[in-house]
Amino acid sequence: MPRVDEMRAELAGVLSSRYLSRAPTLVTFLSYVCEKHFRGETDQIKEYTIALEAFGRPDTFEPKRDPIVRVDANRLRLRLLKYYRNEGRNHAIKIWLPKGQYVPVFELCDQAQGDNGGAPLAIADRAVTPASASSPSQPAPVHESPGHPRPIAPLNGNRPNSRRGIPAPVYSLAGLMVLILSLSVLSVRWSGPPSSQADPSPLPVSSVPGLPGEEVRILCGNSASRYIDQVGRIWGGDRFFAGGRPFSTTVPISRAEDPAIWQTGREGDFSYDIPLNPDIYEVRLYFAEPILYGADQTEGGGETTRLFDLFVNGQPTLSIFDIIADAGGARTADIKVLTDVTPSADGALHLRLKPRKSQPILNAIEILPGIPGRIRPIQITTSSFPVYSTDRTLWGADRYFAGGRRVSYSERVTGSDSPQIYGSERFGNFTYCIPVAPGSYTARLHFREAYFGRDNLGKGGPGSRIFDVYCNGVILLKHFDVFVEAGGSDRALMKEFHGLEANAQGKLVFNFQPVTNYALVNAVEIIQEPAEQTTR
Structure with a gap:
């Protein structure tokens, strides 16, 4: 069984392909059933629930009168077949929707397939019994522990201060459609009933900081609960901060694979205190100067216009930092990579930005499991x-x-x-x-x-x-x-x-x-x- 991150990466590739990117309903369909699969909720993948939660049909939906799910399932099977017979031919992981079922199958291929695209017809036509939520093939459950509860970070800027039970989160496909349609947004939401049990697959990184091997991503100043960028990474909204204020911009950002990451941020004298397990991390800080300074601008010059200091766990890390000088210009994506970072004794990573001239800004924070003494390849x-x-x-x-x-x-x-x-x-x-x-x-x-x-x-x-x-x-x-x-x-x-x-x-x-x-x-x-x- 492929790992969840491998399956998510393959899904991102399929959704951005020419076979699905211009078919929003198929994107919605595949995204919904795959997300349910990742969470171990395959027992909820039924025609009725797909119609209500993915396609927004009313609870009076009658499958015999409205065949939307069956019709789109057949369309999706054909698109997947075409994709894996062409540009996805040599992919190590392939996604299929068995005939007569709606639970996706992630096939791990031992080697590249031949000219016939492997054996997708056989997979598409045979009935496959999905593993149960407790099966070893499903992602292992994530359990709370007294030392590291699973706080849902509130999006109003306050740090989490409650350890009460957490209802099943509500998902949004808006981020997925940014991945697919750069100028269009599809807003489709679905939710599940509250549950006292931990989710059977890893929660989005916006929700579960501090688990071993986890990747934590924060879109500073962004109120979205979840965003999937154009290369398949999952980001959470702004949290764990104190001070400052959010800002947003629509200016284009060069060298940005996904400009949305750099078009929101936090500005001012502020800090982040991010709970993490004791371990070594690689921290990547995202910056972009949104104001295009120049001789014809009333704001003044470019370099030296915005200067600030960054402290990591109280230690000076970036001194008199100038985004424009570091990036080589305004409106240009800039990433600073910090290695061998460990949380403080209180179990948190502390980032502090203090102004020197004008106000500091920060667009995003990415925390990855680190490799001692070097960056990740x-x-x-x-x-x-x-x-x-x-x-x-x-x-x-x-x-x-x-x-x-x-x-x-x-x-x-x-x-x-x-x-x-x-x-x-x-x-x-x-x-x-x-x-x-x-x-x-x-x-x-x-x-x-x-x-x-x-x-x-x-x-x-x-x-x-x-x-x-x-x-x-x-x-x-x-x-x-x-x-x-x-x-x-x-x-x-x-x-x-x-x-x-x-x-x-x-x-x-x-x-x-x-x-x-x-x-x-x-x-x-x-x-x-x-x-x-x-x-x-």
Whole structure:
């Protein structure tokens, strides 16, 4: 049985695909039944409950007179079949809806399937008996303990101060539709009856801080109870803060894979006290200066306009911090990565932002299980959604870039055991500005020439595409020709570089500069090299 985070990532990829993204009712259907599956509530996945809770039908709904659920279930089965026969062909996890049932099946594939797309017809046509909520194949229950109750963080800004029983939460699909339709929002809500038992699957990270291995994400200044971003991560609304005030903006933010993360925030003299279990964490703080300062603006100049200090557990961490200087401009996404962070003796992570000039701002907080002495490995494809390689490594969707364009090809590439990461490319004159912690890094850049070649659209061959690659101004590849280096088209090629130092702003900035035609890249890996361990 795949892990819940693996299943959620696969679901995010399916929802953002061309087979479902323009079918809101199918998005609603699949999102609803999968969420019930994640929570172990498969006994509630019935035609009647789907009609009422997912499609908003009245409680007088009669399946014999209104076939919406059966009709959309058949449509969904066909769309899933098409998806996994095409762009999802080589995915390590596949989602099916068995014929005559509404409980989704997450199939773990041992290897990439053949040209027939695996065995989706057999799965779609046979009856599958879902595991019960207590089955080992379902996510393990999360239990409260006296030391770490499960507080539901109130969204009015106050810290939780009650340990009373918690009713089953109400879910919103608005965030999912931001994932799918960038300009449209679908508001569909469903809820379950109150229960005194802990939920049988991990609650959204907005609700359950402090569990081992958990990922906690907070959208500062945002009153939403739950948001799923464009790469499938789950965010909770603002909580655990004291002081400051929320703000929002509609200005575009560059280098932001999901601008919504940077379009709300908290401003002022404020702090966050986030309860966590004793462990080592990686903390990622999201900033973006929303005001476009310039000579023609009455607000004044750019750099030095907003300066502030950040303290982590009482220790100075960012001093006289200038978002514009760190990000390289206003309205530009900026992430600061802090490693080896541990909660204080009182069991909380304390963040304090104090003004120097103007008021501090913070857009989002991400807390991840840490690796002592280094950052978590970064694996990015140029795909618009996360993908799993054959070895079940989760590669994140395209992010941290500026410039260039994305294009997708078939995954029919030779020379790699993981063709999934070569199914998309970014081409043009572009950069990747990857946030890291201070230290030395190994970078692996993955390439494939899918356009030029005798049998490809661009014809040509050697010399058709030549480009340079720099990292923080240091040349890595000079007059690089993927076709020549790989020995032809549609052949995987990986170039590895060691000892890359983060710049003073904590970034690895890769520049892909064309010489002849356009530069390209398919995937990027960043791994921190061993260093002396320090703990904040």
